[in-house]
Amino acid sequence: MILLKASCNVCQYEINKNIEQPFLRQSFKEIRYKRGIGERRNKARSGNLPLSVHRSTAAETSPPDSPPDPGKDELWITEHVANKDYPTWVVMPRLQAPGILRGVTEEQSSENHITGFELTAGLHDQELGAYVAQLLDPTVFMRMLAKIAHGAAVVCFGLDGFEASLSSIITGKDLSNIPFWIGESDTSNDPTSSEEIPSQVMVKAGILKLPTFTLVVIDIQFFVDLATPVYRVVAGKHIKDGFGLKRHNVAGSD
Numbered sequence: 001m002i003l004l005k006a007s008c009n010v011c012q013y014e015i016n017k018n019i020e021q022p023f024l025r026q027s028f029k030e031i032r033y034k035r036g037i038g039e040r041r042n043k044a045r046s047g048n049l050p051l052s053v054h055r056s057t058a059a060e061t062s063p064p065d066s067p068p069d070p071g072k073d074e075l076w077i078t079e080h081v082a083n084k085d086y087p088t089w090v091v092m093p094r095l096q097a098p099g100i101l102r103g104v105t106e107e108q109s110s111e112n113h114i115t116g117f118e119l120t121a122g123l124h125d126q127e128l129g130a131y132v133a134q135l136l137d138p139t140v141f142m143r144m145l146a147k148i149a150h151g152a153a154v155v156c157f158g159l160d161g162f163e164a165s166l167s168s169i170i171t172g173k174d175l176s177n178i179p180f181w182i183g184e185s186d187t188s189n190d191p192t193s194s195e196e197i198p199s200q201v202m203v204k205a206g207i208l209k210l211p212t213f214t215l216v217v218i219d220i221q222f223f224v225d226l227a228t229p230v231y232r233v234v235a236g237k238h239i240k241d242g243f244g245l246k247r248h249n250v251a252g253s254d
Contacts, residue, residue, distance in 0.1 A: 014172055015147060023144045026135045031090050031223065033083040037200055048080040051087070052131040076131075089134040090120040090223060093141060098183040098234050100215070101208075106180040113179035114138055120226045139175060142182045146170050148203060149182075149218035149233035156205040157238070162216040165236040185219050185232035200224070207238050214238040 024032065032038055033049060054076055081087075094116040096102065099109020117136070146166040153162055165181050168174035202221040207214050216235040222228055 011171055015170065018172060019140060019143045019147055019170070022137060022140045027091075027137070027141065028222075030086055030088045030132075030134075034086050034088050035200065036083070046083075048082050049086050051079050051081045053077055053079050054131070087130055087132055089132055090226060090228070091134045091136045092118050092120075092222070092228055093136070093138045094118055094229060095142075095182070095184040095231070096179070097186070098232060099180040100234055101183070101232070106177050109179040110176070113183070118229060120223075120228065139178070142178050143169055143172070143175075145182055145220055145231050145233050146178075148201075148220055149235050152203050152205050152218045153216050153235035157216055157240075161238070161240050162235055163237040163239060165234060181234045183232055185230040202230075208234075 024038075030049060033045070038045075093114050096109075096113055096115060099106060099113075102109070146169040150164065150166045150170060153164075169178055169181070200223055202219070202224050204219040206217055206219075208217045214237065216238045218233045218235055219230055220233065221230045
């Protein structure tokens, strides 16, 4: 489904500049290039990526842990590695469940919301001591989750099918309530074979019935085959089913 002109120019600029570009071109650039994600839409993409490599040949000389400084260490050189062979790191935050699902207030939900970070390694050439930097802004990451979740909720329930909770997060007008609506799911994140998953992202939409209201809940997982965390985003309070498109139950939902 393609929604033409789905947002105004102001929101489009905000989302593109402060969510999509940092997320796609910084945090996940290397893994996207490595897996060829987006190649069909970007014919001008280079077939290789620059990599800082430390040529340590003697047994007593090991690659340093500090960032490369070619001006001080002549053993640091820049090589261009084919995208498919790039030694990628994938970094993702580990989060508590959304505050609304833990029964805490918006103020309380921000306490220890980020519990750590999960690092998944890609290819590694034993003969090269390479320095790979991975940039991750947790706020940008969670705003991207909000953007995906809101879109999934609209597709499954319609614009008038839920009381949207993520608009201020997506537009950047109020980021203080991120931990209340966005967190991690208790769904198993066991690897799924590529035959079972048709894309690099898993998105499941469902409803979660609480004693006093029902929530629209979206589960999101990036790079499913790497057993990455499953994130749970509460898109808002459920009002009614919209387009009648089939939705999937999420863990703990009816």
